[in-house]
Each structure stands twice: as C-alpha cells, then as structure tokens.
Amino acid sequence: MNAKITSGSHLRLERELAHKRVREEPRGLRAETSGGSGLYRGVMPSDPDRGTPCVAVYERRVAASLERVWENVLDWEHLPWLHSDSFESIESLDAGDWGWRARVTSTQRSRGASLLELRVDRPRGRYVVATLEGAGTGDEIWTGLTPVEVDHTDIRVEFMISGVPAESVAEIGAAYTRLYTQLWDEDEAMMQRREALLSRRGEAPTRLPADPVDLGPRGELRSKLPLEVAIGDETYRVVEVDGEWIAHSTVCPHALGTLGEGEVDGAVIRCPWHGYRFDLRTGRCLDARGLRLAKAPIVVEDAESGRVLLAFESREEARRNEKHRSPE
C-alpha cells in the first residue's frame, strides 16, 4: 500500500517523471480494456521496473498462512479501518480475483486521492501495487510471498519509487519500511485472529449455560463498563446504551473482526476491521449487507439482589421479562 512521505523537491521531480512514464509502453503480460486513462492500467507488469530505483527492501516472516495473506491482499476494504493511521478513505472502482483498483486517500497526503491498482501474480507468488494517478504516479511496490510450512509466510517488499534524489534514498526507504512494518503488524494480528476463529469452526458449539451467569452487583460493575465476559469459548461485551445494558458478541459476522474493540455510538457499534455498523438492539447491519450480529445473552438484573445476570434466553422471552431488565 502506497503512502509516501516526501519532500517538495521530490514531489516536483516525481511529477516530471510521472508525466514521462505515462507515455511509455506497458511492460505487462496482458492488457485489459477496462479504464481509459492511457496509463498502464489493467496490466500485470512482468517484472519490477528496474529503471525505477528501489529505495528499500523490507523482509519479514508473518505468522499467517499463505491463504490468509492472499485473502488480506485482496481485501481492499480494510485499508482505512484496520490501517486508520495510514489511510483515510478508499473508493473501490473494480475488484476481483485479479486484484483491485481504487481511489485511496492517505492520512499522510494533503493533495487528494491516488488511484492505486493491486495486481496479483499467484503462480509466481507475488503482487504489485502501482500508483496510476495522483501523487506517486508510476511508483510500484512489489511484494513476494513464500509459504513457510503451513502457518507462516515470508514476505519481501521492494519499493520502486520514482524521482528520489540519491541523497534522499535512505530517508525515503526508511519511511516506507516504517510504514510497512506497521501495516504488516496490523495485518498479522487480523490474520492470526481469523485463523484462530476459523480453526474452531466445525467444533461442537459451546453449550450455553442453562442458568443465568452472575456478573456481580450492578453498582460495582458500572465502573467496569464496557465489560468483556468469557463464557466457554465465546466472549461477549456488555455496554451501556441509553441506560440499558446490552451484551453483544465480540466476533463480527462479516469477517470475524474484533467487535470487542468496536466503537459504540448510541445503539450502533462499528467494527474496526472494515467499518460495518450494527444496531446493538436488533443485531442488524446498518450498511445493507444482510449481516446480523450473533446471538448474545440478555442482561437482566435480579430485582431482589440487585445483581446483574447474563441470561441466555430468546428475545421473545426477554421481552416477556422486560420488567426485570436493567433499569435506568
């Protein structure tokens, strides 16, 4: 992913080189007819452009399978959410097994969006992100992927950045390396969580407790909200919405994201991985995606003891027990 930290003179030089580059012939294996900017849009370059200086090479081993990594590479939607320090927004123009093309705004650029295209070359275990328009036009970032056993992948990233004066190569290279270290840290955490949750699929579901789970006295719990509660293999989070205590699943129904870290605004929770919003009261996704939060226990207060309980009952039952719901 391409967010550049650069100087004014570098930008001027970059623009000149970009202008030169768009008139060059595509170097790719195949051209597509989509798009029409005259750039080498829709082309998987056969090799990195060795005419463009490589300002740095970043290598690391990530604790994720190759399958998870490819999935992450094609997942354009997570950029401004999972990588919110680095990307402000993304607008997808096209996407498929071949890769994706999108307008992306970086948090480190004040000059508008760049048109990025990511192309995968699975047979050769690599992909390239090319900047087609905007700042950094003509830059290419190549990433090679090598599986290591079943659950690790070695990556090697080459930053082919045009217009970098010789004296700035080390500085620009270091900036890209820092950026990619953070991006891969964030991606690795996402991939590991997905792997862990996916590996549990097919296992017998946790048996829900027959009796309500006692969380403690309401007065003591209030200062601990939002409160995560593990029950068997499941983790729920209890939040307060307009005085009502609601428990919700911490697993996002979209791609198993970390809903336990989701921001709550009124009765709406937003997933930190792709930004989907869910109504905590109904469980429905507000972004018209046909998703629904997993069933969660109902929070009730024992009228006599004042203790808060998590009760695994149906919503209908809960409504019938409305009088016992947490007050305020």
Ligand code: FES
């Ligand atoms: S995992 Fe994608 S929005 Fe939650």
Ligand SMILES: [Fe+2]
């Ligand atoms: Fe990512």
